Amino acid sequence: MSHSPAGSPAPGMSPAPPAVKAEGLHVTRGHKKILRGLDFAIEPGRITGLLGPSGSGKTTLMRCIVGVQRLTAGSVEVLGRPAGAPSLRHDVGYVTQAPSVYTDLSVEANVRYFGAMHGVTAADTAEAIAAVGLESLARRKTADLSGGEFSRVSLACALVSHPELLVLDEPTVGLDPVLRAELWERFAALAEAGTTLLVSSHVMEEASHCSSLLLLRDGLLLAQLSPAGLSERGHSNDLEQAFLHFIQETTATSKHRSTNESQVAS
Amino acid sequence: MNPRMMFATTRRVLEQLRHDHRSVALIMVVPALLLTGVYYLFENETLPPGFPRTFDRVGLMMLAIFPFVVMFLVTSITMLRERTSGTLERLLTTPIHKADLLFGYALAFSIMAALQSLVATAVAYWIFNLDIKGGPGYVVMIAVINAVLGVALGLLCSAFARTEFQAVQFMPVVVIPQILLCGLFVARDHMNSLLESISNVLPLTFSVDALQQIADNTEATQAMWQDAGIMAAIVVGVLALASFTLRRRTS
Numbered sequence: 001m002s003h004s005p006a007g008s009p010a011p012g013m014s015p016a017p018p019a020v021k022a023e024g025l026h027v028t029r030g031h032k033k034i035l036r037g038l039d040f041a042i043e044p045g046r047i048t049g050l051l052g053p054s055g056s057g058k059t060t061l062m063r064c065i066v067g068v069q070r071l072t073a074g075s076v077e078v079l080g081r082p083a084g085a086p087s088l089r090h091d092v093g094y095v096t097q098a099p100s101v102y103t104d105l106s107v108e109a110n111v112r113y114f115g116a117m118h119g120v121t122a123a124d125t126a127e128a129i130a131a132v133g134l135e136s137l138a139r140r141k142t143a144d145l146s147g148g149e150f151s152r153v154s155l156a157c158a159l160v161s162h163p164e165l166l167v168l169d170e171p172t173v174g175l176d177p178v179l180r181a182e183l184w185e186r187f188a189a190l191a192e193a194g195t196t197l198l199v200s201s202h203v204m205e206e207a208s209h210c211s212s213l214l215l216l217r218d219g220l221l222l223a224q225l226s227p228a229g230l231s232e233r234g235h236s237n238d239l240e241q242a243f244l245h246f247i248q249e250t251t252a253t254s255k256h257r258s259t260n261e262s263q264v265a266s
Numbered sequence: 267m268n269p270r271m272m273f274a275t276t277r278r279v280l281e282q283l284r285h286d287h288r289s290v291a292l293i294m295v296v297p298a299l300l301l302t303g304v305y306y307l308f309e310n311e312t313l314p315p316g317f318p319r320t321f322d323r324v325g326l327m328m329l330a331i332f333p334f335v336v337m338f339l340v341t342s343i344t345m346l347r348e349r350t351s352g353t354l355e356r357l358l359t360t361p362i363h364k365a366d367l368l369f370g371y372a373l374a375f376s377i378m379a380a381l382q383s384l385v386a387t388a389v390a391y392w393i394f395n396l397d398i399k400g401g402p403g404y405v406v407m408i409a410v411i412n413a414v415l416g417v418a419l420g421l422l423c424s425a426f427a428r429t430e431f432q433a434v435q436f437m438p439v440v441v442i443p444q445i446l447l448c449g450l451f452v453a454r455d456h457m458n459s460l461l462e463s464i465s466n467v468l469p470l471t472f473s474v475d476a477l478q479q480i481a482d483n484t485e486a487t488q489a490m491w492q493d494a495g496i497m498a499a500i501v502v503g504v505l506a507l508a509s510f511t512l513r514r515r516t517s
Contacts, residue, residue, distance in 0.1 A: 070517040089361040100352030104282045116274035117360035
C-alpha cells in the first residue's frame, strides 16, 4: 500500500537508492548452476527488461528477487531490505509465467481474494480489473477465458495491491499485438507513477519499451545497458539482431580469452 | 493470525466449491445414500429381544467416518492443486500467514462437513429411527471434529504427493487403517495386543469411542469430552505439521 513516489531526484540530491541490488548471486539446483554470480542494481521507478534465451535463468532470478528462491551464495536486496523479508510482502508483486490464479473462481473473486491479503477496497479490485481491460468479463469463471485473458487475470491479481516493485515473468506471451501494446502502455504509466517494474521476455523487440536491460545468458549477466546501448553494441537498430551480434561477440571474446589466458598476462 | 485473511480464504474455498455443483451434491447426498444402504443391509437381521440393532451401532459410527473420508479427499486434492498451479507460491509472497491459510481451509471444510453431517444425521434419526441415548447435537459435533481431522491430514498428505493420482493413493494408507482399527469391524478389546496398541493412537479411535459414549449415555460424559479434547489436540498438531510443509522459500 505504501507508495513512495520515486521520480528522478532533484538536482543536488544523491540519487535514489536502487530498488533491487544483487551481489555475487549464485543459485545451484542439484548439480546445475542456474545463476553464476550476478551483480547488478535496478533503478527505482523505471521499467527494467530482463532478456535472454529460455533456460538462461530469468525465472530463477525473478524468484530470488521476490524471495521464494533459496540462494546458494550472494545476496539480493529489495527496496533496502533483504529479499523475502516479511515487510516486503506488501510491497512486491509477482506474476509468474504460467498464470497462477484459481481457475474455478470468477475474475472478480480471484482479484478480490489476492486483494484481501493487502486489505484493499472493492474500488481497488474494480480498478485492477479495469487496468487489464477485463471489466466486461469480471463475473466470468477464469477457466472459461481465453489464454490472453487468463494471463491478464493473473496480472490484475498483482496490480490490486499497488506494489512498489512489480516483477513480471513473460507477461506478454500469447497476447495479440494490440493487447501487448496496451500492456506496455500500462507498464509505462505505472513506472511514471513511481512503480519499479522488472519484466522478463525472450522477445527482443519488447526491449525497446524498457529504460534499462539486463541481458542474461547461461546464468551470467552479459550486460546491463539501455536499448540504445544494445543497438550500438550490436551494430543494429533491430534489437533482435543486435542481441544476436552482441552474444556472438561476447562468446567469441570469452573463448578467445580462455584459450589465450595462459599466454596473455594483461 | 489475521482474521481478515483467514475469512477471505474460507470464502474463497467455499466459492470454489460453490461453482462445482457436482461435488457439492456428492458431499451432501452420498453419505445419506450410503447410510440408507447400511440400513437395508441389516434390515432382516434377527435379534434377541432388547438387543440393539446393528444399524444403531454401525450407522452411528458411519456418521462420523463419512465426513472424515470425504474431507480428507476433497482437501488433499484442493491443496495439491493449490501447490501445483502456483497459487500457493504466489499466496506465500503476500502477507498471508500460514495459519490464516490452514485455518481458512479448515473452517471452510468444517462448514461443509457440518452441513453434510446435518443431512446424514437427520436421515439416520428421522427416517431410520437411529436409537441412541445421547443427543444428535453431540453426534454432529463429533462428525465436525472428524471432518477437521480429515482436512488436517489432507493438508499434510498433499505435501507428499506430486499428482492428484498420488494424492488419492494416500487414502488407503492414511484413512483405511483407521477405519479398520477404530472398532467398527471388531471391538477394540478383542483385537490382538499389537493391533490394539496401534488402534490406541489412531485419531479415529477416539471419535468412535466418543460416539459410543453418546450412544450409551443420555448426558454428555466426561469420557466423551476427553475424547473430543484429544481429537482437537491431534487436529492442532497435524495442522502445525502441515504448516511446516508450506515453504515460502524453495530451491
